[in-house]
Amino acid sequence: MSDNQKISPEEICELYNVKRWGSGYFSVNEKGHLCVLPERREDGPHIDFMEVINEIREQNIAFPAVIRFHDILRSQVKLINMTFREAIKEYDYKGQFFGVYPIKVNQMREVVEEILDAGEPFNHGLEAGSKSELMATLAYNENPNSLTVLNGFKDQEYIKLALLGRKLGRKFIIVVENISEFGLIIKIAQEMKVKPLIGIRAKLTVRGSGRWAESSGERAKFGLTCSEILNGIALLKKNNMADCLKLLHFHTGSQVPDIRIIKDAIAEAGRIYADLYLSGITLEYFDIGGGLGIDYDGSRSANNSSRNYTLQEYALDVVSGVQQICDEVGVPHPNIVSESGRYITAHHSCVITNVVDTIHQTNSSFETGVIADEHILLTNMRESAESLTTDNYQEIFNDAQQAKTDAITAFKLGVVSLEERARIETLYWQVITRISQILAGVDFVPEELQQVEELKASQYLCNFSVFQSAADTWAISQLLPIMPVMRLNEKPQERCSIVDITCDSDGKIDKFISQSGYDKSLLLHAPIKGEDYFIGLFLTGAYQDVMGDMHNLFGRLNEVHIYCDDDDPTDFYIEEVIKGTSAEKVLATMQYNPDMMARQVKKEIDRQIHLGQIQPREGVRLIDFYEECLAGYTYLKF
Numbered sequence: 263m264s265d266n267q268k269i270s271p272e273e274i275c276e277l278y279n280v281k282r283w284g285s286g287y288f289s290v291n292e293k294g295h296l297c298v299l300p301e302r303r304e305d306g307p308h309i310d311f312m313e314v315i316n317e318i319r320e321q322n323i324a325f326p327a328v329i330r331f332h333d334i335l336r337s338q339v340k341l342i343n344m345t346f347r348e349a350i351k352e353y354d355y356k357g358q359f360f361g362v363y364p365i366k367v368n369q370m371r372e373v374v375e376e377i378l379d380a381g382e383p384f385n386h387g388l389e390a391g392s393k394s395e396l397m398a399t400l401a402y403n404e405n406p407n408s409l410t411v412l413n414g415f416k417d418q419e420y421i422k423l424a425l426l427g428r429k430l431g432r433k434f435i436i437v438v439e440n441i442s443e444f445g446l447i448i449k450i451a452q453e454m455k456v457k458p459l460i461g462i463r464a465k466l467t468v469r470g471s472g473r474w475a476e477s478s479g480e481r482a483k484f485g486l487t488c489s490e491i492l493n494g495i496a497l498l499k500k501n502n503m504a505d506c507l508k509l510l511h512f513h514t515g516s517q518v519p520d521i522r523i524i525k526d527a528i529a530e531a532g533r534i535y536a537d538l539y540l541s542g543i544t545l546e547y548f549d550i551g552g553g554l555g556i557d558y559d560g561s562r563s564a565n566n567s568s569r570n571y572t573l574q575e576y577a578l579d580v581v582s583g584v585q586q587i588c589d590e591v592g593v594p595h596p597n598i599v600s601e602s603g604r605y606i607t608a609h610h611s612c613v614i615t616n617v618v619d620t621i622h623q624t625n626s627s628f629e630t631g632v633i634a635d636e637h638i639l640l641t642n643m644r645e646s647a648e649s650l651t652t653d654n655y656q657e658i659f660n661d662a663q664q665a666k667t668d669a670i671t672a673f674k675l676g677v678v679s680l681e682e683r684a685r686i687e688t689l690y691w692q693v694i695t696r697i698s699q700i701l702a703g704v705d706f707v708p709e710e711l712q713q714v715e716e717l718k719a720s721q722y723l724c725n726f727s728v729f730q731s732a733a734d735t736w737a738i739s740q741l742l743p744i745m746p747v748m749r750l751n752e753k754p755q756e757r758c759s760i761v762d763i764t765c766d767s768d769g770k771i772d773k774f775i776s777q778s779g780y781d782k783s784l785l786l787h788a789p790i791k792g793e794d795y796f797i798g799l800f801l802t803g804a805y806q807d808v809m810g811d812m813h814n815l816f817g818r819l820n821e822v823h824i825y826c827d828d829d830d831p832t833d834f835y836i837e838e839v840i841k842g843t844s845a846e847k848v849l850a851t852m853q854y855n856p857d858m859m860a861r862q863v864k865k866e867i868d869r870q871i872h873l874g875q876i877q878p879r880e881g882v883r884l885i886d887f888y889e890e891c892l893a894g895y896t897y898l899k900f
């Protein structure tokens with residue numbers, strides 16, 4: 263590698279914004295490999311991605327794969343609890359902090375168990391929003407000192423299950439989302455002879471901004487208006503159950519980009535708390551919901567993939583906001599409950615995939631010589647290519663763009679032949695390549711010509727499905743950090759976008775984080791023939807981790823769970839491998855019968871053997887091959 267191709271760990275981190283989105287968990291080592299720092303310190307353990315990848319390969323686990331770093335999960339749980347505790351101490355706030363993890367953010371049992379385990383010293387509990395999630399909390403949250411907050415729309419079964427939690431001595435709090443639930447809770451609690459813990463979700467008028475703005479505001483699907491709250495309390499009083507009301511909840515939507523929304527919500531909900539308390543309702547918990555954002559693009563701004571505050575500011579603003587209102591009105595400081603999910607899970611998992619091919623626009627290579635009676639558009643394009651200089655490149659660029667568009671129209675009308683079009687395209691890409699070289703040497707690039715690099719960008723075909731592994735980039739244009747995990751001591755010089763192996767033209771990623779906002783292309787290395795080139799999609803641990811769908815019948819990925827071990831020379835060990843979905847399983851989910859399919863194919867092969875079209879030995883091998891593929895991974899095999 264020559265010196266001008268080299269790049270230092272600091273420079274490459276800067277290029278991919280690693281320090282900003284990585285929250286201290288990611289870094290690049292001297293070998294040019296991406297590393298995980300489970301303790302967020304450069305002098306702590308380093309887990310080298312290439313060592314992880316090599317060990318995965320030794321165990322014959324195929325890529326693409328999800329890699330989970332359990333230590334990051336644990337660290338995030340500790341971080342949120344410690345930060346709130348510090349804020350409480352700093353302000354001499356009288357209430358305590360109770361975190362509850364919303365299962366819907368990442369329902370994987372291993373994730374939920376790890377969070378509960380790491381959260382045990384802090385009494386970190388769970389939040390459920392459906393009957394299935396509630397059943398999971400019954401089985402998994404056994405800590406009698408932590409909370410289980412039950413949101414979502416409820417039927418009789420839901421309430422019965424929640425009250426079962428009370429019978430088991432747990433702090434299960436049923437949060438009323440809808441006025442009719444008061445009646446149901448009163449009735450079933452009386453039938454089961456158990457005292458419920460009740461919460462209410464307030465419908466605030468502050469509207470979130472960001473993507474989930476609709477989760478709050480007057481037209482939100484969830485929550486009670488002020489009059490509904492007062493009517494519900496009257497009903498509880500009539501049934502001698504007003505003392506069951508313990509929690510006030512609101513949720514402003516996920517990934518709140520702007521701290522002002524949080525402050526506004528606290529001001530409004532704080533007043534509701536204070537007024538209810540003054541009227542004799544001894545609420546104990548003030549539940550601020552989720553919404554604590556992640557800086558996906560590293561911009562620290564109020565745009566949708568970022569947030570303009572830190573965890574510390576968030577905690578300080580929440581604590582001081584509630585305190586101010588309480589002190590002003592003279593009511594006790596409630597315990598603060600947070601239902602933060604994204605913040606805890608986003609960093610812990612990533613998707614590692616390899617680039618399997620590259621598609622270069624500019625690779626069009628055909629003869630460009632004159633043909634007899636050629637169309638004028640071809641002659642013009644050739645003249646443009648030949649007359650291009652450093653003085654006229656802007657003019658030539660405009661001519662070439664126009665001539666290319668005209669040529670396609672002319673082709674469709676049958677005026678330009680296939681042979682002529684191939685020549686025009688080749689000449690066009692020669693012009694673009696040359697202009698790009700010229701632009702590299704000039705100080706000022708006119709706005710129109712800034713698209714040249716985008717035009718030239720290649721497509722890197724990666725072995726994964728956007729719909730399965732990066733659903734949020736497709737569904738809600740979530741920006742995810744994407745970068746190679748290797749060759750990071752080498753300057754990446756290929757501008758490209760990412761395409762997946764589904765047959766869907768939406769199966770692509772063409773929006774990337776950059777230092778100045780976002781770019782339509784990403785800088786990667788030119789793959790070396792015969793060598794793997796691994797890239798990672800990061801911060802995939804919240805929501806999309808479990809939302810992937812089976813578009814094109816690509817199933818769930820192989821999963822590898824990593825724990826840090828300071829005594830091991832590599833600083834890690836693989837604790838568990840969960841096999842991704844096999845082709846037969848994906849097919850069976852869609853009501854196919856893989857056994858019958860194999861029998862059917864065998865019958866056809868037998869018939870061909872009988873007809874003498876296939877040799878018996880080959881026939882047996884083909885049947886085995888078909889069955890092997892059925893049992894195999896759904897992704898490309900290399």
Ligand SMILES: *Cc1c(COP(=O)(O)O)cnc(C)c1O
Pocket residue numbers: 364366367391413513515516517551552553554601602603604605
């Ligand atoms: C989804 C959800 C959460 C989690 O929000 P995050 O932004 O991921 O922390 C919390 N509470 C409720 C009611 C939710 O619906």
